[in-house]
Amino acid sequence: MRLKDLAEHLGLSQTTVSRALNGYPEVNEATRLRVAETAARLGYRPNASALRLATGRSGAVGLVLRGAEELGPHMSEFLAGMGGRMATEEIDILVTTVDSYADELAAYRRIAASQKVDAIVLHSPKLVDERVKLLKDLDIPFVLHGRTNIGETVAWLDIDNTGAIERATTHLLDLGHRRIALLNGLKGRTFAEHREIGYLAALSARGVAFDPALMGNSNFTDEVAFRYAQSMLELRPRPTAFIAGSMMTALGVFRAIRQAGLVLGKDVSMIAHDDVFPYLNADNMYPTMSTTRSSIRQAGTRVAELILQILGGKKIEEVHELWPVELVLRESTGPAPAS
Amino acid sequence: MRLKDLAEHLGLSQTTVSRALNGYPEVNEATRLRVAETAARLGYRPNASALRLATGRSGAVGLVLRGAEELGPHMSEFLAGMGGRMATEEIDILVTTVDSYADELAAYRRIAASQKVDAIVLHSPKLVDERVKLLKDLDIPFVLHGRTNIGETVAWLDIDNTGAIERATTHLLDLGHRRIALLNGLKGRTFAEHREIGYLAALSARGVAFDPALMGNSNFTDEVAFRYAQSMLELRPRPTAFIAGSMMTALGVFRAIRQAGLVLGKDVSMIAHDDVFPYLNADNMYPTMSTTRSSIRQAGTRVAELILQILGGKKIEEVHELWPVELVLRESTGPAPAS
DNA sequence: TCAAAATTTGAAATCGCTTTGAATGATCCA
């Protein structure tokens, strides 16, 4: 069913039908009603490609993922959040997976040149990230989830990683812990660097020396976390507290603690960063897990909203949001054991 | 940069340039080279919308997700698998999220009517699933991940859930277990029903009575699994073995076992179904986890391949794949404790 | 050597929509 067919069916011109459906003012109200009713009855929908060609808008936003690493639980939550918001505007999300960083850059070039999307969501930035420059050169609107390239004008939404980890660390220090391990994200990623800054700031504020052996940088998988925690627990004196970068990490640390014959919340404390996965709940762990909490799904929803605003004409220098992170204390944190 | 610009730049007609780029035979080899070189140098890419309109192919496949529940770790792995394969063909994945089942049906209608995708991946089928009929009516090619509507001609790829759980159950019976709990997926979902069939078959083959109190149907979250396992472990006689529907479920069961002061692999055995998440490894658990294993990411890759075959003209009645599932025994399974 | 065949190129139609600019008829007011 094309517009032409519908128009013939109605005995009207394509022009009028198109206008009627798109809410232009210069069409008789009775006609509009008749058109709307018939279109609905016949299940007419404009052909997406034609519509895009005519309007120059693709009705989609792009998301490029390095498949293996990035399409994990964090991303799927974020995606769910974005999807919810975009769905209400009937905007699609175009997911492109690539294998390498070079491929990622090429993917942006391709997407931009072929005009497949109206905007892009950029994510997992490094402190200095050339993707920003590329997207600017390509002149395609984008919102960054995270922060990068201090000083450069970019639309972004980020959580206060520094503040979160600083508070968590300080809290552990308050409880008497002095050997506090940090299982952080990959070196170079902005969020990981920010967390490190918060961690170091808290330590130095109390005059506690930083021990590089107590910091790990890796992906957030329970496996790597297990290994890290295991070897850290063999140190003497061993750490009495862990700050885990994600709930997945927390699971690994958890196992290592138990395997070492220690009790979480008593011998060893832990605070994990909780991105709020619906299937992995800090409140339902045993013992319940103290966390720094920020819903990554909500962030996805909001990023979608920001994209819509930018497409609506809002200036990117006005689009910045730094979300506070709450510290929720539960059973996994306790006073440092007497040494 | 439009085709027209490129053509002018080259002093050729759009026709010739288009042909040269698309590998038509009737163009001089020297010309073709010149065109290809210039196009590459200038970064020309055909406008996706125009190309789609002209060819009638959208170059995308659709995936409709009920956001909240479905965009979890399983789906993101599957998506990563699909994405990898589709990327090599420069086919996009269009992710649409919806809130309800009714919305899902409406989404398919919309997608089909607006011709946004060339094919659809249908997933998470129920034993009887009206979405199949809808997609057939809409006359849009699709591949089903899973199975449904026995007897109906559909292209599908599924794993042998029945066989997997039957073997797992049988193995536990062999170890002397008689009270075996099954934490299954949602009632009505094909895979869950298939697993139940395998479970019941194994029990009845050994003359072990089925106890409804030992079966749970729910989503695969560690939280629900924890609750189920917790209450099952309060039964007397209590279950001595668990079959967990996923690795997330296993984590919950794990915690419940430990909370009850029991030891996994000794007091209680467990076999979990492992979809092979890169961030949650059965080999690295403590104790290591016995599993029925089948990579959902590989399934995604293969489903993408099947879609390409169908788009290439392969008949859907020739597209069926039933994948065997391996049983990998590790430390979480042991002989039933003397009662 | 010259008509026929093969090679190479291009003009214009097409895909299905939006939107510009013009036309039609109805309404208004002096």
Added chain:
DNA sequence: TGGATCATTCAAAGCGATTTCAAATTTTGA
């Protein structure tokens, strides 16, 4: 009553590619 204004409608021109059909040029073969 008649010119100006308003409200509706439509024909046709894009949007940027592919593809049909025709034309120009070269090559072939008797």
